[in-house]
Amino acid sequence: MSRIGVFICHCGENIGRTVDCEAVTEALKDHPGVAFTEDYKYMCSDPGQQLVKKAIEDNDLTGVVVAACSPHMHEKTFRRACDQAGLNKYMCEMANIREHCSWIHEDRGEATEKAVDITRTIVEKVKHNQPLESIHIPVTKRALVIGGGIAGIQAALDIADGGHEVVLVEKEASIGGHMSQLSETFPTLDCSQCILTPRMVEAYQHPNIKLHTWSEVEKVDGYIGNFTVKIRKKARSVNEDLCNGCGDCQEACPAKRIPSEFEAGLGNRTAIYVPFPQAVPNIPVLDRQNCTLFKGRRKGLAKDACGKCKEACLKDAIDYDAEDTFIEEEIGAIVVATGFQLYSIGREQPEGLKGYGEYGYGEVPDVIDGLQFERLASASGPTAGAILRPSDGKEPKTVVFVHCVGSRDSEKGISYCSKICCMYNAKHAMLYKHKVHDGRAVAFYMDIRAAGKGYDEFSRRAIEEDGAEYIRGRVSRIFRDGDVVKVWGYDTLSQEQVVIDADMVVLATAMRPQDGVRELAQKLSVSTDEHGFINEAHPKLRPVETNTAGVFVAGACQAPRDIPDAVAMASATGAKVLSLFSADELEREPAVAIVNENTCIGCMNCAKVCAYGAIEQREICTVDGHVCGHVAYVNPGVCQGCGTCQAVCLSKSVELQTFTDEQIFSEINALCYWE
Amino acid sequence: MSAPSRTLATDILEATGINPATCYQCGKCSAGCPMASESDLRPHNVMRLVVQDRREAALSEQSIWLCLTCETCSARCPNACDPARVIDAVREMSIEAEVADMPRNVAAFHRAFLEQIRTNGRLHEMGMVMEYKLRSGDLMKDVINAPGMLSRGKLSFRAERIEGVAEIKRIFEKCGVTP
Numbered sequence: 001m002s003r004i005g006v007f008i009c010h011c012g013e014n015i016g017r018t019v020d021c022e023a024v025t026e027a028l029k030d031h032p033g034v035a036f037t038e039d040y041k042y043m044c045s046d047p048g049q050q051l052v053k054k055a056i057e058d059n060d061l062t063g064v065v066v067a068a069c070s071p072h073m074h075e076k077t078f079r080r081a082c083d084q085a086g087l088n089k090y091m092c093e094m095a096n097i098r099e100h101c102s103w104i105h106e107d108r109g110e111a112t113e114k115a116v117d118i119t120r121t122i123v124e125k126v127k128h129n130q131p132l133e134s135i136h137i138p139v140t141k142r143a144l145v146i147g148g149g150i151a152g153i154q155a156a157l158d159i160a161d162g163g164h165e166v167v168l169v170e171k172e173a174s175i176g177g178h179m180s181q182l183s184e185t186f187p188t189l190d191c192s193q194c195i196l197t198p199r200m201v202e203a204y205q206h207p208n209i210k211l212h213t214w215s216e217v218e219k220v221d222g223y224i225g226n227f228t229v230k231i232r233k234k235a236r237s238v239n240e241d242l243c244n245g246c247g248d249c250q251e252a253c254p255a256k257r258i259p260s261e262f263e264a265g266l267g268n269r270t271a272i273y274v275p276f277p278q279a280v281p282n283i284p285v286l287d288r289q290n291c292t293l294f295k296g297r298r299k300g301l302a303k304d305a306c307g308k309c310k311e312a313c314l315k316d317a318i319d320y321d322a323e324d325t326f327i328e329e330e331i332g333a334i335v336v337a338t339g340f341q342l343y344s345i346g347r348e349q350p351e352g353l354k355g356y357g358e359y360g361y362g363e364v365p366d367v368i369d370g371l372q373f374e375r376l377a378s379a380s381g382p383t384a385g386a387i388l389r390p391s392d393g394k395e396p397k398t399v400v401f402v403h404c405v406g407s408r409d410s411e412k413g414i415s416y417c418s419k420i421c422c423m424y425n426a427k428h429a430m431l432y433k434h435k436v437h438d439g440r441a442v443a444f445y446m447d448i449r450a451a452g453k454g455y456d457e458f459s460r461r462a463i464e465e466d467g468a469e470y471i472r473g474r475v476s477r478i479f480r481d482g483d484v485v486k487v488w489g490y491d492t493l494s495q496e497q498v499v500i501d502a503d504m505v506v507l508a509t510a511m512r513p514q515d516g517v518r519e520l521a522q523k524l525s526v527s528t529d530e531h532g533f534i535n536e537a538h539p540k541l542r543p544v545e546t547n548t549a550g551v552f553v554a555g556a557c558q559a560p561r562d563i564p565d566a567v568a569m570a571s572a573t574g575a576k577v578l579s580l581f582s583a584d585e586l587e588r589e590p591a592v593a594i595v596n597e598n599t600c601i602g603c604m605n606c607a608k609v610c611a612y613g614a615i616e617q618r619e620i621c622t623v624d625g626h627v628c629g630h631v632a633y634v635n636p637g638v639c640q641g642c643g644t645c646q647a648v649c650l651s652k653s654v655e656l657q658t659f660t661d662e663q664i665f666s667e668i669n670a671l672c673y674w675e
Numbered sequence: 676m677s678a679p680s681r682t683l684a685t686d687i688l689e690a691t692g693i694n695p696a697t698c699y700q701c702g703k704c705s706a707g708c709p710m711a712s713e714s715d716l717r718p719h720n721v722m723r724l725v726v727q728d729r730r731e732a733a734l735s736e737q738s739i740w741l742c743l744t745c746e747t748c749s750a751r752c753p754n755a756c757d758p759a760r761v762i763d764a765v766r767e768m769s770i771e772a773e774v775a776d777m778p779r780n781v782a783a784f785h786r787a788f789l790e791q792i793r794t795n796g797r798l799h800e801m802g803m804v805m806e807y808k809l810r811s812g813d814l815m816k817d818v819i820n821a822p823g824m825l826s827r828g829k830l831s832f833r834a835e836r837i838e839g840v841a842e843i844k845r846i847f848e849k850c851g852v853t854p
Contacts, residue, residue: 438680464696469726472700493700494723 002127003035005061006119007052009043009068011098016041018102020112024067027116033127035059044074049081056085063087063126067095067119088131090590090658095122117671124670125663132590132657137637139225140332141581144169146217146520149177150196151555151566152337153203158574159335160208164581167329168203169231170213174279176200177339181262183377183385185563186427187458193278193380200280214285218326220334220523223614223638224550225586227331235322237286238272242317245282250274252312258290264372266390267382272309272318277380286318293320333550333577334524336534337570338517340556342371343406343414343510350515353413356405359507364480365391366504369405370424373506377431387435389504396439396503399432400487401425402475403445406510414510414531419560421508422449426459428506429468441468442500444475444489452564471498478505511560524551525613534558544572548612549640552576591641591658593634600653602630606645614638615645682728690764691757698722698756704748714738718748718758725761734769737776742766783810789854793847796837801830 006028010016021039029037036059040048043066055061064087066078071094079089097115105111141164145156148170156166168175179185180200182192203209212231219230238249253270260269262276269275271291274284286309288294296305310318343353345361361367366389368376379385389396403425407418422445429441441462448470450456462468473490480486484501491498513532521528526546527535534553537545544552552573555566580586593606597620607615618633632654634645643656655661684695698719705717716724716738724733733739739762748758769775777785787806791798808814824830837843847853 460697460699463699464694467696494727 002033002063003059003061004033004063004065004123004126005036005052005055005059006031006034006038006123007043007048007055007064007066007068008037008039008097008119009048009066010039010041011068011102012042015068015098015102015115018105018108018111019097019115020108021115023112024097024115024119028119028123031120031123034123035061043068044077049077052078052081053085056082056087061087062091063129064092065095065119065122065126066092067097067115067122069098070094070096070100090132091126091129093122093126093129095119121667121670124666128660128663128666129658135588135590135592135636136585137223137225137588138585139581139583140227140330141165142167142329142331143333143335143577143581144217144227144229144329144331145335145337147177147337147339147555147557148172148175148203148211148213149337149339149555149566150179150199150563151339151561151570152177152335153199154567154570155335155337155552155554155573155577156203156209157199157206158571159577160203160206162574162578162581164208164578166206166209167229167231167331168209168211169215169217170211171216172275173214173236173273173283173285174200174275174281175203175211175213176276176278176280178371179563180276180278181264181371181374181378183374183379183381184427184431186423187452187454189427189430191379193378197278197280200278204280211281212327213281213283217520217523222331223635224548225332225580226637227334227550229329229331229334231327231329233325233327235288235324236283237288237319237322238284239315239317239319239322240281240283242315243283243313244315244317245274245284246314247274247284248312248314249284249309249318252308254306254308255290255292258287263375263382264369266368266372266375286320333552333580335552335554335570335573335577336520336524336526336546336557337554337566337573338514338520338557340511340560341514342369343512345369345405345507345509349413354411356412356507358476359402359405359478359505360480360485361507364478364485364505365389366396366480366485366502367478367507368504369507369509370421370428373428377428377435385435387432387439394503395436397436398440398442398500398502398504399429400475400485400500400502400505401429401441401443402478402487402505402507403443404474405507406512407508408446414512416510416531416560417449418508418511419449420511420562422447422459423452423455423562425506425508426450426462426468430462430466433462433466433468441466442487442502443468443470444473444487445470446472446474452562473498511556513557517557524548525611526551526553544569544576547640550580586637588636589641589658590636591656592636592639593641593643593645593654593656595632595634596653596655597631599651600631601651602632603650604630604632605648605650606632606634606654609644609648611642611644612638612640614640683725683730683733684728686768687725687761687764690767691760693757693761695722695725695756695761697754698726698758699754701753703751703753704756704758707747707751709745709747710741710743714741718742718762721762721765722756722758725765731774733765734772735774735776737778739766739769740775740777740781780807780811780813783807786810786854789847789852793844793852793854794836794840795834796840796843797835799834801832802834804830 008021008024010021025037025039036055075094079092082092083089095118101115143159143166145152145168156168160166179196185192214236215233218232221228249272250270253272255271257268259265260267272284272286292306293304347355349355375381406414450459471491473492475489477488487500489498525548536543554569554573614635617630619627620629622628645654702719705719711717742762746759791803
């Protein structure tokens with residue numbers, strides 16, 4: 001027979017104002033199985049907790065119900081108190097008579113009745129509670145960082161400096177990400193590469209960081225503290241151990257006119273190439289798509305059509321027959337930092353997006369995007385830092401900068417603000433005016449969103465000191481008219497149409513998540529939003545965690561982010577990972593599903609609906625070792641206790657501990673039975 | 676590299692030390708302008724014309740002559756653009772360029788004021804009133820207030836002259852100003 005203690009809290013006036021707590025105490029006193037009742041002004045206070053502890057000891061209670069606030073608020077508090085008094089802490093439950101009752105009702109009589117009902121249901125539930133033990137799971141103290149941009153590098157360095165091994169996976173040939181392409185950074189106009197390359201080298205040389213470039217995450221198994229990650233090392237065709245980065249192969253390569261991704265198409269590269277001079281590692285990759293030899297092989301030529309790079313290599317590092325290889329790493333925590341790509345403006349668009357035919361991008365060569373302007377302004381870029389327009393190499397005397405291309409345009413499929421464009425447009429206008437003193441920089445904007453330390457001052461500086469002309473309004477059409485690029489806009493402040501004869505137009509395009517993020521998210525069992533950005537666990541209070549324990553998120557793969565944001569997030573994930581690694585074991589609440597193997601029919605419906613990949617199939621063997629059937633098994637480390645499996649189980653064989661069918665039905669019965 | 680070309684904004688900067696580009700068109704100046712309901716262009720509109728280098732439109736605009744120079748706009752401007760000073764500078768340029776579209780009574784008022792300074796070295800209210808009425812032709816307006824103002828000593832028939840009236844006259848001659 002249960003001996004349950006019921007403790008009713010007034011929560012100062014919060015509950016007491018609307019609920020007659022004495023009446024609730026009185027009503028519960030004679031409820032079957034209740035051995036003790038008491039009400040108190042603040043049950044969560046120290047004397048309140050002492051009251052609970054003393055009652056447990058004096059009355060030999062087998063269960064405790066605290067009728068007070070939400071379990072989110074104080075369940076931990078009272079379970080700890082029970083634990084200290086020698087009662088299994090999972091025998092303690094909260095009845096929420098504050099958020100679910102006193103705060104939302106006005107009539108004292110009805111609220112009191114409802115509080116009694118709520119408390120009764122929980123008493124009935126506790127009668128079926130079982131003493132449970134917390135789950136302990138071991139932790140592999142090794143982190144995986146996916147993406148080697150500034151966020152990934154920062155996260156990797158922070159974790160490595162904390163004394164733990166990091167596996168850093170980058171899909172491109174070099175780490176550095178988009179930041180390595182930038183000329184100067186707002187709001188201080190620091191040279192981007194000057195502040196980035198030391199970090200890249202540090203990550204490369206760090207004894208705790210294992211770097212895999214030209215590699216991708218293939219498969220992720222396991223759960224927090226115990227992931228097994230399969231990494232595909234794409235065929236580089238260059239032996240990383242032998243190559244010394246001399247560059248002879250690039251010199252020898254005859255295919256020299258391939259548009260460079262790093263130069264955003266404004267410069268060329270060879271088929272075997274290092275993306276940029278400061279690349280880390282300084283080891284080339286062979287682009288098989290554009291390589292003469294591989295083109296020949298694809299055509300089925302009997303003899304190799306080229307081979308100049310191999311001939312030129314003194315280290316014999318080039319291997320045309322290299323294939324993708326796979327490695328497996330044991331990992332305890334994962335940081336996703338896959339960054340962004342720019343919205344592609346032109347008519348060709350991925351599903352769900354529309355392009356801007358009216359802006360002439362791709363048709364008018366002097367209409368470029370922000371990243372292309374970065375390369376024009378960069379001292380290491382294709383023009384060595386001179387602002388020259390792509391069509392004829394002339395210095396443009398009027399440049400139009402267009403904000404919000406793609407962003408805040410639901411019609412094109414992107415409703416969000418890309419956050420960084422106002423700032424980089426101001427920077428571009430500034431850099432242009434610094435280089436072309438007699439030039440005219442005109443910016444079309446909808447709003448100037450410059451929220452950040454020193455940001456508004458920076459964008460005002462572009463206008464007030466550097467003389468950029470800002471016109472409030474969107475651009476309607478951009479087209480070529482002889483030698484000039486016509487820009488049709490509207491000035492909403494002067495309320496008139498504006499036509500600018502520009503020499504070059506720079507479109508500040510929206511930030512989008514990288515291609516393949518949805519697939520990666522699926523591998524990691526994390527969710528993405530409608531745009532493909534990875535969802536954080538809570539927008540305010542858990543901004544760098546995901547809904548899968550042990551997987552964290554940093555930088556522009558979560559939402560549009562600038563460099564300071566990305567670095568701050570990365571360091572936050574570093575702190576999260578290090579705190580996870582600070583213990584040898586993880587303790588978790590036993591609110592996980594368990595399978596009754598005796599009744600499970602092995603249909604695996606539960607595995608299909610499990611959002612966390614926590615359910616696997618297990619073989620059932622006869623005494624002599626023959627497989628005689630299959631049942632489901634829930635991995636307690638992965639299970640998040642959502643209960644979906646319980647809802648779909650045909651044979652009622654899977655139950656969520658702490659929320660069993662018996663417990664739920666008892667609650668419902670309590671509501672129906674006691675009037 | 677050639678020097679930046681002259682614009683209305685650079686002229687204003689040279690004349691007043693105010694950079695019109697500091698105006699971010701928030702409209703606070705116009706929100707408090709007592710003449711806003713009387714003018715076609717409000718202070719922020721004038722600032723906008725200056726920033727856009729619309730010299731002709733700004734200089735020949737009648738609204739700039741309706742500004743009372745109460746300086747409420749300048750006192751409230753969040754970015755220290757001083758619209759009243761800019762409007763004043765535009766008025767100077769407007770007269771110099773001989774495109775000023777001053778309403779007749781506004782011109783009469785300014786001239787009457789200057790004439791008082793030229794002849795007395797300071798303002799003589801009664802003289803000012805008479806001068807304005809003669810110049811504007813608006814003889815009977817507000818006359819009903821005169822007895823009260825006379826009896827309270829707000830107006831007096833006698834003009835008080837300063838000692839150096841001759842010097843003041845020379846200043847006017849030197850500047851070529853004939854009210």
